[in-house]
Amino acid sequence: MCFPARPHRSGVPTLPSATPLPSQEPTYDLLIVGGGINGAGIARDAAGRGLSVLLVEQDDLASYTSSSSTKLIHGGLRYLEYYEFRLVREALIERERLLSMAPHIIWPLRFVLPQSQSPRPAWMVRLGLFLYDHIGGRKSLPGTETLNLDTAPQGRGLSPVSDTGAHKGKGKGKAFVYSDCWVEDSRLVVLNAMDAAARGARIETRTRLTGATSANGTWTAQIEGPDGAREVRAKMLVNAAGPWVDKVLQRLGRAKNDRGVRLVKGSHVVVPRLYEGDHAFMLQNPDRRIVFAIPYERDFTLIGTTDEPWTQEPGKAEISEAETAYLCETANRYFDRAITPADIAWSYAGIRPLYDDHAANASAVTRDYVLDFDRPESGAPMLSIFGGKITTFRKLAEHALEHIAHVFPQAKTAWTGGAVLPGGDIPNGDFARFVQDLTRRFPQMPGALLHRLARAYGTCAETILSGAQSPADLGEDFGGGLHAAEVDYLVAHEWARSAEDILYRRSKLGLHVPEGTAARLATYLSQDA
Template identity: 75%
Template sequence: MTKPAIPEVDLLIIGGGINGAGIARDAVGRGLSVMLVEQDDLASYTSSSSTKLIHGGLRYLEYYEFRLVREALIERERLLNMAPHIIWPLRFVLPQSQSPRPAWMVRLGLFLYDNIGGRKELPGTDTIDLSSDLKGSGLKDGGKAFVYSDCWVEDSRLVALNAMDAAARGADIRTRTKLIAGRADGDEWIATIEDKDGTHEVRAKMLINAAGPWVDEMLRTLGRAKNDRGVRLVKGSHIIVPKLYDGDHAFMLQNPDRRIVFAIPYEHDYTLVGTTDEPWQAAPGKAEISESETEYLLDTANRYFETQVGKGDVKWSYAGIRPLYDDHAANASAVTRDYVLDLEKGEPGRPPMLSIFGGKITTFRKLAEHAMQEISGIFPKMGRAWTAGITLPGGEIARGDFEGFVDTLSVRYPQLPAALLRRYARAYGARTHVLIGGAATLDELGRDFGGGLYQAEVDYLVEHEWARSAEDILWRRTKMGLHVPAGTAEAVEAYLATR
């Protein structure tokens, strides 16, 4: 019996976070053959644990990260136009009543923020009096505040959409699949991967190490560890509490220790408060918020808002490990959010490999472009840069008019609740029609698992977005975990077991 041939690809990408998915999409669109392996679900770790902002990083100006901020600000509006369903503008109120920074310094920073990134669509900075402006409602103190623009993003959905687009263009996306070994075979790699069916081999001309917190561990696994470059792990945690104020604006809260905490409207009924910056000394893995982090975030909220909250008010919390490039900064908050690409061009017996250190969600597309530039000498026939301005799945909304798109859904599906259609539109955009299919009524969407999670949505996420567990569905593809009744997760797991 003939032994089956080993699959062969140009690029084997390790890691299904935003950088891995973004590189897979860019590379396959240039004509390269691509396989991506992710040991768990897409965006299982860092990429689903962010503050969920597409932003330049106003506070990074304090650390003179001008190039990074400018690049991120340019990407901000570009990404908004690429995915107007999962990314939308957000105004941030920056109170000065408790600011450790003088108002002139903050205003100067905001002037740079407004002007160094080629802003075209988002409004610039305003100055308001919180004592008389409605945006001051719910705050303890009035006084001067600045109001500036950034954007919100459904972070884990951004990863899924990049993976979907990559797959539609021919990439082989494999979740729950781990790279466990790799060896040279001439000028190529023979990689051993493991999934639920056992171990398999893949031949690749090049490896892309986008393993995030595991990037160093992967280098050691492949015998490529270095001492001069590495990753610094920093934990960031967030809490979700009942809504602290009315309005669709966010707050940037300045603490006496000069650290920044955001308060952001979340899932209609809640406020997201975060983030923290704590060194992570343990091995990479699932992180949980600590008691001291919870107290820090609660203290921050209680310092600013009239509505006081305690530990019993925390409805949910999440924590992630940020794999930052180790620039040897003493303060975890000051560690650079910039990215570094480490290319080993390859030689006989030592095939090429590119490792990704650091990065942030906002700059994922540009990082992927830079990665393609780095490897262009290895693949001289690959196509040109193409991702700028090309919409992600579901982003095909005329003129980016989200409200107009919601109106068209209401006309097309008059018997479905408006709130459900709006939620679908926010999550799936133009692909809402694929999810709903031929259904015209709630009954035709199938079983209601609770809180408005219908069988049609579960089936869609399994068939199109690699969802395999209740956690994938309730907390990464959606945030329905905050809204469904007790027992829903178990019901979803039992249903998935029958598929």
């Protein structure tokens, strides 16, 4: 499901969220607060069941937690250590389901788990991997294998280590290798919002909830966006505000003492590539915490994450000096090439809104989700989302709609399990063959450009390429392979409004474009604002 091509720059097309309101705005079935993965996923599921939906997001889609993940679709191997068997099983089932729904932005990734510095005995790790391979009904992904890192190509770039972790040349030891998947996290949010909008949902970014009251089974809410303030009505409010979920409850007078959110900061660094190969590493630290090293944007390695309690107000977060040192020390413990903070090309941090299960250790706080349904005798119903992880967003949305089915008996049944996301209808899910077909059809286009567009947009890349024979036909070149045709597409169909939206959320081209691109892009976007 994609979109018809539009002429390039005959005026920037109308933003999806700026489409005119009907003369009489309806009473929506659902007013969803929060444009992260949970809000977008619920909007998509609900719209597909025939419910009328309005989603409001105070900033851009995926501005906070949902664009700050480690970018994995995974079961969470380390959660087995905390006996989270149901969560891991559900996530593993979702892993392959999501892979088939969006093979352009989700793809398999092999993880190398060195044992030379493991604080866990090898038998325990192997038992956990056996469970990981079998409790989720794995079908297409390969299972676990054992490697000798002194002879296997996956050992190149790793330092020989002794039992104490000192670099004394005693060999690299063995490793287990298992499967999970990579995801372009912020694009996953946008694709859910696009699908929701295509099914009738109204998505409004840069629009915040300022207040709401309920009476006689209906919410009357005040929202404020780029065009000013207005009042909307809805039969139910869904609080998917992530780190702000408690704040929304307090604002609406629905806070509870027995339910809460625990904020944990996770930070990542991006450095020049540390090793060759398309595999990732799971690195075990002496404190038993896990750090991933993942191939990133061709030329880089992504290292993360940390788990630090966050006691400040929700909002934008930045990596601390202590976190930077921790991640650099972890990498230096394992890799030949030493890194320092001066090597960091980019860093990002996000606040995870975890359900507060009162665990003493931030790393041990459950990643499971809790759905809190509140329906007072005289007011309108409200559903609040606590916790969750990006891998289980679709199941969370499905559970949410089941949770409120009695409020909307007219809603259709579950449908998202086999429905592809926009651009995901690649024949047989064969991404390599799809890229070959694009290359054949657009022979004058650079191969690297076609591959990137295919990865970002799947079959929707054809909307951007429509009518173009060479890069010059795509309009102004902002550098790094970003052209006006792509920018116009992002404005028209993906709610992009700023250079940051485009360079760091709809893509990661900010790592590749020349200096000054953000300013040029901002000027371009302002021409028809």
